[in-house]
Amino acid sequence: MRNPYLPIVAPIVEVREETFDTKTFTIAAPLNFEPGQFVELSVFGYGEAPISISGGDETGIQLTIRAVGGVTRKIHNMRPGEYVGVRGPFGKGWPVEKAKGKNLLIVAGGIGLAPLKPVIEYVIKHRGEFGFVTLLYGARKPSLMLYKDKFEEWGKYMEVLLTVDEPEPGWDGHVGVVTTLCDKIRHVADTITMMCGPPIMMKYTSMVLVELGFPPSEMYLSLERNMKCGIGICGHCAVGGVYVCRDGPVFSLNKAVRFLEKPHEVQGVLD
Numbered sequence: 001m002r003n004p005y006l007p008i009v010a011p012i013v014e015v016r017e018e019t020f021d022t023k024t025f026t027i028a029a030p031l032n033f034e035p036g037q038f039v040e041l042s043v044f045g046y047g048e049a050p051i052s053i054s055g056g057d058e059t060g061i062q063l064t065i066r067a068v069g070g071v072t073r074k075i076h077n078m079r080p081g082e083y084v085g086v087r088g089p090f091g092k093g094w095p096v097e098k099a100k101g102k103n104l105l106i107v108a109g110g111i112g113l114a115p116l117k118p119v120i121e122y123v124i125k126h127r128g129e130f131g132f133v134t135l136l137y138g139a140r141k142p143s144l145m146l147y148k149d150k151f152e153e154w155g156k157y158m159e160v161l162l163t164v165d166e167p168e169p170g171w172d173g174h175v176g177v178v179t180t181l182c183d184k185i186r187h188v189a190d191t192i193t194m195m196c197g198p199p200i201m202m203k204y205t206s207m208v209l210v211e212l213g214f215p216p217s218e219m220y221l222s223l224e225r226n227m228k229c230g231i232g233i234c235g236h237c238a239v240g241g242v243y244v245c246r247d248g249p250v251f252s253l254n255k256a257v258r259f260l261e262k263p264h265e266v267q268g269v270l271d
């Protein structure tokens with residue numbers, strides 16, 4: 001087994017601009033990953049950051065990264081041919097096997113679409129193994145949506161419902177937060193939900209979905225916590241008796257509810 005502390009050193013092979021502060025990097029580190037897993041990305045001299053794997057094949061992985069601090073801003077200034085390190089893949093990803101034979105609801109907010117993109121790509125490759133599939137994706141503005149050039153293709157395989165909080169010129173789609181689209185979801189029974197986005201969006205969307213009849217045990221959320229080792233050793237990501245890096249980052253709503261802000265508000269809906 002590979003030493004989990006030792007990064008694979010590999011070059012960036014492609015950089016693609018998604019939004020003004022988010023880019024997708026293809027890194028020539030072929031990893032056998034499951035949708036929803038993450039890597040610890042090293043930018044040498046700057047540090048490490050956990051980043052979800054947003055795609056990949058036998059030649060490398062893709063990481064979609066928003067520039068917020070030391071590591072992420074530095075990689076935004078890097079070009080193809082420059083080297084980074086990756087450790088992983090780590091964590092427990094989305095319950096793709098459990099979703100087979102069922103309907104699937106994918107709910108994403110902002111950059112939360114990145115860890116869900118491998119699920120979408122898996123579903124497209126194995127379309128016959130899933131029932132009705134819906135993608136519900138919201139962003140603050142149309143210009144902040146990731147993977148815009150893929151929506152048309154994805155729409156051939158699943159229902160794609162998009163929304164923005166604030167329209168911009170040229171947008172003639174739905175306007176409103178993600179919860180305002182929930183009444184358009186056509187299949188509630190026998191559905192597995194996979195959700196990732198800002199904590200406030202996950203909290204309120206969970207509450208609305210539970211009220212619509214989605215069972216909390218069949219709803220899965222990907223959580224973010226400060227991480228260091230990524231493998232359940234250092235304790236940085238410990239919360240409520242679990243290590244988010246090792247036991248997650250994907251948890252069912254029953255388990256995740258106590259990590260959400262003001263959990264009693266969600267608990268009230270679950271009871």
Ligand SMILES: Cc1cc2nc3c(=O)[nH]c(=O)nc-3n(C[C@H](O)[C@H](O)[C@H](O)COP(=O)(O)OP(=O)(O)OC[C@H]3O[C@@H](n4cnc5c(N)ncnc54)[C@H](O)[C@@H]3O)c2cc1C
Pocket residue numbers: 038047048049050051052053063064065066067068069070071072073111114115223224225226227249
């Ligand atoms: C499992 C997991 C998966 C993740 N996947 C992705 C991903 O696919 N793409 C991605 O871009 N990020 C992802 N993140 C978040 C990413 O790890 C952090 O943004 C990153 O660690 C920041 O590192 P930094 O050195 O650039 O910033 P730092 O220098 O550590 O932070 C700088 C400042 O930014 C703030 N900050 C840190 N993180 C965030 C954040 N997420 N949003 C807003 N402000 C923040 C800090 O509070 C601090 O003030 C993931 C996190 C986890 C735990």
Ligand code: FES
Pocket residue numbers: 226227228229230231232233234235236237238243244245246
């Ligand atoms: S990051 Fe070290 S225990 Fe999770």
